[in-house]
Amino acid sequence: MMQFLDRAMARLRAWDSSIAAAALLGMVLIPFIEVLLRPIQGSGIENAPVVVQHLGLLFSLAGAVYAERTGHLTSLGSLWKEFHSPLSKKIARAFVFLSSSLLCGVLALGSHDLVMSEIESGQVIAYGVPTWVFLCALPLGFCTLAIQLGQKWHDHWLIQWAGMLAVWFMVVPVNAWLIDATISSTLASFFLLCLLILGGPVFLVLAGLSWILFSSENIPLASLSLSHYQITVNPSLPALPLFTLAGLIFANTQAAQRLSQLFTAFFGSGQRGSIFAVACLCSCFTALTGGSGVTILALGGLMLPLLLKVGYPESKSIGLITSASSLGVLLAPSVPLIMYAIMARVPINTMFVAGLVPAVLMIVCLVVFGGFLRGTGRSIVSQRIFNNFPSQTFEAIPLKQALWNAKWELLAPLVAVGSLISGLATPTEGAAMTVVYALVTQWGVHRELSSQTFIHCLVQSAQIIGGILLIMGMALGLTNYLIDVGVPDMASEWVQGITQNKYVFLLALNIFLFFAGALMEIYAAIIVLVPLLLPLAMSYGIDPIHFGIIFLANLEMGFLCPPAGMNIYFASAVFKKSLKEVMQSVLPALLAIFIGTVIISWFPIWVMALPDLVFPKI
Known part of the structure; x- marks a missing residue:
């Protein structure tokens, strides 16, 4: 019986990536078709935004199952493997x-209750399809995760299932114990x-803490499952996997080489x-x-030989590439920008515009205050270093030719941002249009994207976004x-009791966010900290748009600090x-x-001038 269940699970697991890829493809096609049909007949697919949002639910659960199966669920590492005994x-x-497995069982049980309540409500998404059909993805997904994680506790299948069944039967008693016992919260927190x-x-540690x-x-x-x-199903959330998919399409073609040629031709081939x-x-x-991390993987092998070739020191070259790769967080269509806009309930297009000037300022600060322009004498470089990147080279070409070659890549941000600023598309529709644009240019024009690579991009998007x-x-x-x-209100009263000075608060905020970025993964930091800190910042008269740029600029430093700073791990590899x-x-x-972040914090004009110009307040 157990062997039959194992075989059934193996077959089911083979479909997780396919379900996620199909759902993501639907999330691309439905908004794009909606945009095409709107000028012709005024409306397109029935309740299209809600359909896309619920496809996002299906995508997220299938992607999470696939991410776990391939070992890509976010954790602090695998310390249990380091025991010598x-x-x-x-x-x-x-x-x-x-x-x-126990915690996934808790989530599955809560999801079942949610589905049952939805069946009673009888709500319909579109074309007579009830909402509970899509909601079934929650208990099914968490059950699959419970089994996949539980099977890893032992190598023998019989012992695996015995252990899993034992912990699953503990879900209801443990929940009752948490409700009744006064000391249980402390013990449960230590357990987590x-x-x-x-x-x-x-995600399970966060779920467990919420459960307590x-x-x-x-x-x-x-x-728990309702959260x-x-x-x-947030209206703007489908933009996350869609923009990620568009980025992966560009990353899996020769777009990096074309952009490298363009920037080199524009700035010159000398050291500076x-x-x-x-x-x-x-x-x-x-x-x-x-x-x-994608930038370091895609451009690291191109940029390091370029810098070494002009005699730039190896250590500074690695530092420049690694740190500059973190600065794109403030540029559209950055995923963290979208996430902040969703959590802070501010317009995504306003955040896109607000990040432009601070991003340029941060790049200038990096190059000037980071000492990358000092001591730029020629450095003798071993041929061994170039041998590490034998195929990662490109030829310098004139600016006019480089501009022509990279024209399609240069227009991609205009498609993403322009469709939002002009009001022609919602964030999800703009993201879908960007994916279609990437497909047309990289598959149709350049012919560098195969169908196999596109499927790989779909699956990779599920792997990345599912866990997030x-x-x-x-x-x-x-x-x-x-x-x-009332934690935000209590925090606001406590902080204002310490200082009424806005600039002292901003300095303390920058220091706090620096350490938060080093300890927390950027997406978790946005979800957990923004709702808590934004009301506090607003009590000091800080605009939510300004706070968002301050917040994300600080988290850029987190990419460069262990243990959560992934850039240093990618660069090391x-x-x-x-x-x-x-x-x-x-x-x-x-x-x-940090200097750039303080400038942005203390002088809001760097952030707010352009949004006020583009979106004047009435």
Whole structure:
């Protein structure tokens, strides 16, 4: 019987990536068709935005299952593997995966309750399809995750299932214990801390913490799953996977080489020109692809030989590429910009415009205050370094030719941002148009994208965004609880009791966010901290748009600081350097970015001037 279940699960798991890819493809086609039909007949697909939002729900759960299957769910590492004693390692392994399976079982139970209540309400999405049909993805997804995680606690299938069944039967008794016992919250919190440290998925730790708090107030389990449902059907949220997909399409073609030729031709091939070219290119490519790690992977092998060829020191070259790749967070169509707009409930197009001038300022600060222009004498470079990147070269060409070659890539941000600013499309429709534009130019015009690569991009988007959406959903549940009990108001009163000075507060905010960025993954930081800190900032008269740029500028530094700073890990792998060497190379950049952040914080005109010009207030 158990072997039959294992075979059934193996077949089911083979479909997770296909379901996610199909849902994402639907999220591209439906808004695009809607945009085409609107001028012709005034309306297109029935209730199209809601259909896309619920496809996003299906995409998020299938993507999360696929991310877990491929080992890409966000965690602080796998500390349980580091135990030297075989017995200790077995105990830690069992604790991590059985605890994770238990928490997924809690989410599945709460999701079941949510589906049952939705069946009673009888709401319909479109064309007679009831909402509960899509909601079934929640219990099915969490059940699949519970099984996948539970199977990892032991190698023998019979013992695997015995352990899983044992912990699943504990869900209801443990929930009752949390409600009744006064000491249980402390013990449960210690349990979650151990799970986080040993390598449990971050989203389950957040879910467990929400479970503890909800149980203490006797709030139903369904509230946990409801938080995930609310975030995944947010009207603007489908823009996240769609912009990510567009970025991956560009990253899997020769777009990086064409843009490299353009920036090099524009700034010149000397040392100083190459420095500015690398800084601007890495920042823009991060905004285009949606990930600074993608930029290091795609451009690192191109940019390092370019800098070394003009005699720039190797350590400074690595520091420049690694740090500049984090600066694209402020440029449209950056995914963190969209996420902040969703959480702060501000217009996405306004955030896109607000980030332009600060992004340029941060690039200038990086190059000037980071010391990258000092000591730019020629450096003798070993041929061995060039041999590490044998195929990662490009020929310098005249500016006019480079501009012509990269014309389609240069127009991509205009499609993304222009459609929003002009009011022709919603954020989701603008993102879908950007995906179609990327397909037409890279597949149809350049013929560099195969159908196999496109499918890979769909699946990779699911792998990246699926895990992120789980964190977002669980973090939203925790945040909602903290807001309900008045934590932001208490924090505001406490901070204002310490200082009434706006500039002292901004300096303290920058320092706090610097450490938060180093300790928290950027998406979790946005979901958890924005609802808590935004009311506090507004009490000092800080505009939500201004606060958003301050917030994201600080989190840019987090990309360069362990343990959450992924740029240093990517750079270490790409450039074949130790983490210590990479961290030393980015230290001057951290100071430079902090200076830029303080300037943005204390002088709001850098942020607000352009939005006020483009979107004048009546």
